[in-house]
Amino acid sequence: MSGRIIDGKAIAADVRKRVAQRAEALGRTGRPARLDAVLVGADQDSAARVYATNQARRCRDLGIDYHLHTLPSSAGYDDIAGRVLLLSSEPKVRAIMVHMPLPDGVDAYRVQSLIHVEKDVEGVNPANIGNIVYGRSSLAPCTALAVVRMIETTGLELRGKRVVCVGASDIVGKPIAVMLMRPEATVISCNKYTEGIVELARSADVLVSAAGVPGLVTKEWIKPGAVVIDVGINRLSDGAGGSHTVGDVAFEEVREIAGWISPVPGGVGPVTVAVLLENVLDACERVP
Numbered sequence: 001m002s003g004r005i006i007d008g009k010a011i012a013a014d015v016r017k018r019v020a021q022r023a024e025a026l027g028r029t030g031r032p033a034r035l036d037a038v039l040v041g042a043d044q045d046s047a048a049r050v051y052a053t054n055q056a057r058r059c060r061d062l063g064i065d066y067h068l069h070t071l072p073s074s075a076g077y078d079d080i081a082g083r084v085l086l087l088s089s090e091p092k093v094r095a096i097m098v099h100m101p102l103p104d105g106v107d108a109y110r111v112q113s114l115i116h117v118e119k120d121v122e123g124v125n126p127a128n129i130g131n132i133v134y135g136r137s138s139l140a141p142c143t144a145l146a147v148v149r150m151i152e153t154t155g156l157e158l159r160g161k162r163v164v165c166v167g168a169s170d171i172v173g174k175p176i177a178v179m180l181m182r183p184e185a186t187v188i189s190c191n192k193y194t195e196g197i198v199e200l201a202r203s204a205d206v207l208v209s210a211a212g213v214p215g216l217v218t219k220e221w222i223k224p225g226a227v228v229i230d231v232g233i234n235r236l237s238d239g240a241g242g243s244h245t246v247g248d249v250a251f252e253e254v255r256e257i258a259g260w261i262s263p264v265p266g267g268v269g270p271v272t273v274a275v276l277l278e279n280v281l282d283a284c285e286r287v288p
């Protein structure tokens, strides 16, 4: 029997519907929801520019004012930091994000540290990342939040279940592992040096892969009936000038064994984008 699909597009649409309702209610108070985004040195067709353009359209559709602050590619740390500090201290600004990547030599960690904690809608300020350990982060990292949401839709009670996270980066893998510890799951965090990873994975009730390695997770990694969440986003060339996106999971074969599985594309990606907008509403409703 094939596993059931965790439909990221449908979950994202549901999240956006609630965001639109909250944005409308906020608009009636005379303080409409607003997102300020910083974009540094992106050409018209760069991935970051395309993302910002799509974000602007989506925000407009949902009733969120979108302000894009662009800086030239020659901008250095001081220019970027200055803009982020200005936005952080501006009372009208209630939700801030900084598009990645930043120019070579500019430390993203230092820039993200300057985003006002209550306005940091990507949840990347070290204080917001740190607060997830306490379960008190008001604005949690969006990808981790998306993974939690997706698992919730399966109805699985996480307490006492075994979760294996493949990939342990600071912004993606580690926050996912920590957030899944909150409901008292038993979480095992793996990286590329983990020995016996296939056996560990096969013991998991929930397997989350955020390694960035196409086809890494095959059917041998899966316990029958497990929930499989694929965070990976990998571009594969088709050898004829085109390319397509795949996750870390060998979808077709894993689907035969898993109880639930999220696809790529159409899985964690759209939910992450939608959850960011939910964080925007959280920030705008809270910041006076």
Ligand code: NAD
Residues within 6 Å of the ligand: 143, 166, 167, 168, 169, 170, 171, 172, 173, 190, 191, 192, 193, 197, 210, 211, 212, 213, 216, 231, 232, 233, 234, 268, 269, 272
């Ligand atoms: P990263 O390169 O910073 O970290 C990768 C992690 O995976 C490391 O901990 C590494 O040790 C581990 N790893 C690599 N190869 C492995 C292997 N063979 N076995 C076990 N572990 C292995 O990457 P990242 O920034 O954390 O991103 C990971 C993936 O998630 C990428 O494909 C990225 O595009 C994707 N991503 C998706 C979203 C989303 O919203 N869906 C958001 C951010 C990143």
